[in-house]
Amino acid sequence: MQNRICSLFNIDYPIISGGMVWCSGWRLASTVSNAGGLGLIGAGSMHPETLHEHIVKCKKATNKPFGVNIPLLYPEIEKVIPIILEEKVPIVFTSAGNPKTWTPLLQAHGIKVAHVVSSSKFARKCEEAGVDAIVAEGFEAGGHNGREETTTLCLLPAVRQATSLPLIAAGGIGTGAAMAAVMALGAEGVQIGTRFALTEESSAHPNFKNLCLNLNEGDTQLVLKKLAPTRLAKSNFLNKIRSAEDAGASADQLKEILGKGRAKKGIFEGDLQEGEMEIGQIAALFHESQSATEIIQEIITDYRNTVITLKQDLF
Amino acid sequence: MQNRICSLFNIDYPIISGGMVWCSGWRLASTVSNAGGLGLIGAGSMHPETLHEHIVKCKKATNKPFGVNIPLLYPEIEKVIPIILEEKVPIVFTSAGNPKTWTPLLQAHGIKVAHVVSSSKFARKCEEAGVDAIVAEGFEAGGHNGREETTTLCLLPAVRQATSLPLIAAGGIGTGAAMAAVMALGAEGVQIGTRFALTEESSAHPNFKNLCLNLNEGDTQLVLKKLAPTRLAKSNFLNKIRSAEDAGASADQLKEILGKGRAKKGIFEGDLQEGEMEIGQIAALFHESQSATEIIQEIITDYRNTVITLKQDLF
Numbered sequence: 001m002q003n004r005i006c007s008l009f010n011i012d013y014p015i016i017s018g019g020m021v022w023c024s025g026w027r028l029a030s031t032v033s034n035a036g037g038l039g040l041i042g043a044g045s046m047h048p049e050t051l052h053e054h055i056v057k058c059k060k061a062t063n064k065p066f067g068v069n070i071p072l073l074y075p076e077i078e079k080v081i082p083i084i085l086e087e088k089v090p091i092v093f094t095s096a097g098n099p100k101t102w103t104p105l106l107q108a109h110g111i112k113v114a115h116v117v118s119s120s121k122f123a124r125k126c127e128e129a130g131v132d133a134i135v136a137e138g139f140e141a142g143g144h145n146g147r148e149e150t151t152t153l154c155l156l157p158a159v160r161q162a163t164s165l166p167l168i169a170a171g172g173i174g175t176g177a178a179m180a181a182v183m184a185l186g187a188e189g190v191q192i193g194t195r196f197a198l199t200e201e202s203s204a205h206p207n208f209k210n211l212c213l214n215l216n217e218g219d220t221q222l223v224l225k226k227l228a229p230t231r232l233a234k235s236n237f238l239n240k241i242r243s244a245e246d247a248g249a250s251a252d253q254l255k256e257i258l259g260k261g262r263a264k265k266g267i268f269e270g271d272l273q274e275g276e277m278e279i280g281q282i283a284a285l286f287h288e289s290q291s292a293t294e295i296i297q298e299i300i301t302d303y304r305n306t307v308i309t310l311k312q313d314l315f
Numbered sequence: 316m317q318n319r320i321c322s323l324f325n326i327d328y329p330i331i332s333g334g335m336v337w338c339s340g341w342r343l344a345s346t347v348s349n350a351g352g353l354g355l356i357g358a359g360s361m362h363p364e365t366l367h368e369h370i371v372k373c374k375k376a377t378n379k380p381f382g383v384n385i386p387l388l389y390p391e392i393e394k395v396i397p398i399i400l401e402e403k404v405p406i407v408f409t410s411a412g413n414p415k416t417w418t419p420l421l422q423a424h425g426i427k428v429a430h431v432v433s434s435s436k437f438a439r440k441c442e443e444a445g446v447d448a449i450v451a452e453g454f455e456a457g458g459h460n461g462r463e464e465t466t467t468l469c470l471l472p473a474v475r476q477a478t479s480l481p482l483i484a485a486g487g488i489g490t491g492a493a494m495a496a497v498m499a500l501g502a503e504g505v506q507i508g509t510r511f512a513l514t515e516e517s518s519a520h521p522n523f524k525n526l527c528l529n530l531n532e533g534d535t536q537l538v539l540k541k542l543a544p545t546r547l548a549k550s551n552f553l554n555k556i557r558s559a560e561d562a563g564a565s566a567d568q569l570k571e572i573l574g575k576g577r578a579k580k581g582i583f584e585g586d587l588q589e590g591e592m593e594i595g596q597i598a599a600l601f602h603e604s605q606s607a608t609e610i611i612q613e614i615i616t617d618y619r620n621t622v623i624t625l626k627q628d629l630f
Contacts, residue, residue: 003628119532139454140466148533151455151466153487153496154596158532161600172468181468181496183628184621217434217473218463226561246541248563281469285476304629306499311626313318313498314619 001300004166005189008112008132009091010065012036014189015179015296016168017196019069019093020143021045021278022267026054028201028292030061035296040069040093045264048079055087065090072097085109096144099129107132116170116191118146118155120162127163134163135191138171142194142280143263145222145229152182160186174282176302180310192299194280199292207270209289211235211277217284226251227258233277237262316615319481320504323427323447324406325380327351329504330494330611331483332511334384334408335458336360336593337582341369343516343607345376350611355382355408360579363394370402380405387412400424411459414444422447431485431506433461433470435477442478449478450506453486457509457595458578460537460544467497475501489597491617495625507614509595514607522585523592524604526550532599541566542573548592552577 005014017024017032019042029039041058043051051068058066068089070080073096081102084092092106095116103113107130114133115126126134136159138152139145150158152171160167169182170191179190196202198209212233219234223241226249232238244257258276266275290298320329332339332347334357344354356373358366366383373381383404385395388411396417399407407421410431418428422445429448430441441449451474453467454460465473467486475482484497485506494505511517513524527548534549538556541564547553559572573591581590605613 001629121532138466138468140469149536150532150596150599151453151487152468153453153466153493154455154599155532157490157492157600172466175472177472177499177501178468180499180625184492184495184499184625186492217436217465217470221464246563248561281465284465284469285472307622307625307629310495310498310622314316314622 003188005133005168008166009038009067011038013296013300014168015299016040016189016191017292018170018191018193019043019067020193020197021263023197023202023204024069025203026058026061027203028196028199029054029066030058031201031292032196032296033062033064033066035293036064037296038065038067038091040067042069043080044069044071044074045268048076048083051080052083052087055083055089059087067091067093069093069095071095072099072101077102081105084111093135099126099131103129103131114168117159119148119150120155120158123159123162123165127165131165133166133168134159135168135170136187137191139222140231140281141171142197142220142231142283143278145231147225147229149222149229153185156182156185156187172280172282174285176299176304177306178282179299179303180306194283195286195295196292197279198283198286198289199295200289201292204267205270207272208267208275208277211272212279212283213287213289215279215283219284220279220281224254224258227254230276230278231280233279233283235266235275235277236273237266237276318503320448320483323481324353324382326353328611328615329483330614331355331504331506332607333485333506333508334358334382335508335512336578338512338517338519339384340518341373341376342518343511343514344369344381345373346516346607347511347611348377348379348381350608351379352611353380353382353406355384357384358395359384359386359389360583363391363398366395367398367402370398370404374402382406382408384408384410386410387414387416392417396420399426408450414441414446418444418446429483432474434463434465435470435473438474438477438480442480446480448481448483449474450483450485451502452506454537455546455596456486457512457535457546457598458593460546462540462544464537464544468500471497471500471502487595487597489600491614491619492621493597494614494618495621509598510601510610511607512594513598513601513604514610515604516607519582520585522587523582523590526587526592527594527598528602528604530594530598532596534599535594535596539569539573542569545591545593546595548594548598550581550590550592551588552581552591
């Protein structure tokens, strides 16, 4: 397969594993990269020294390109950037913040930069900031999410119209058929979070994986809209948030209920009572834990078959 | 083009115009049918005698198959069904209710029946009820909407797994590229609401069309979740509902704010202050009023080009 995303990152398949908090360590990232995709380490849940360790281990585990995802509002970002540069990480995905701040420095060191957006307005800002690629992520995605609630199906054509940059689709994608769907809408690659979060190589707790592999449609919900919209799987904690929101809880009241460290508690420690379980809508489609390698092979085969079938139906 | 939806309804292209309240009269329905798609008359906003008149006019305006959309919770349904039978309407789309109630009677009169669902659970119930086809409609759709907030991208593969019936996708579809996207996910046809609601042939008020042709991303929102989830365009009335919901308004309080006849006021009378403006997220992509004929031709060309491009990129 050859397109702008493959060339930009020097990878075989335009399939990227999202840099998910408490899931995306060196093991998942290197497995995805070794399978021909692009694996991302999720810096959002790591102290700088932990991230450093994961980068070193990832480099030992693969000779293929890999990347790091950094939420730009991350409090220790000033310590993280020098590690990225020193370790010569070839690719950085940024999110949640202004892409103008760090993109020039990273690019000056030969790093390719992609930025995650949830609207075409932010996509235009990415183009001004000079990023190398854009990830457009829709409402169905797990975890932190855009305020406008635009779904992947509606977001992609809008972003495709707004910018000519290489475009990666995210949110609601877990199969080759979905990859074909978003490619039809103008994407040139996919970032997959949910399905990779539930693989054997994900560092999430088995309780979290089991919960998410047993979800049905409607079992995730976008909540905390008065703070930062976040998609969570059904749980005791989600119920608590929903009740408070239904009763009109203010941002301050929600902040108090949320407290600190809920995502770690849920995803990494597997606390099904008090933890925050961040996962995407598409989880409802998957019910068995697989290896990331197997998933990538499955997606490629499924993608090819889907496109060939579409073509056959045409004439 | 040949597939199960084309054969079932005896149409050239598997493109259906939704039966939208206050938009889908005989003019829009007959134009879509004459252009090779399937036009639906929306009974939801018509008294039985008005519906009768629209059916008679539609039959005069086209020799091609057309249909009527009936929300099954419609209060005058007992008067509507005999009109459908007497006028030998060939196709009925039902929604918002139990498909078991009327499907057998309609089919006994040779009528093809499709039912609209927002989850695979309801898709399975449709299969039990013996309907001829299923419409799976996602969160991005305008107007009344499912409680589970499943987007079209996540809903289609789930419904496709749940049933082998002919499957029509709805919600977020307005272009041939989006048609290719949902066909990749297993749909065999598309139901398009929003884009047809804003055509020259739609009976909506010019104020409504102008408002909707000038929306940006994020300018529609799903509200009234404590009553019946409904997607509305930004307006004075939407603001009023949002404020009440943010403050924790109960279902009864929302019912009081909603009152009666808001959709007619907004869509048909063009009251931008007090009216309810039902429209889908994809409206943000379209900024000029076109004829329904032109749209169908555009979609077909765009669909073919999209599929051919996908195929070329593959090898």
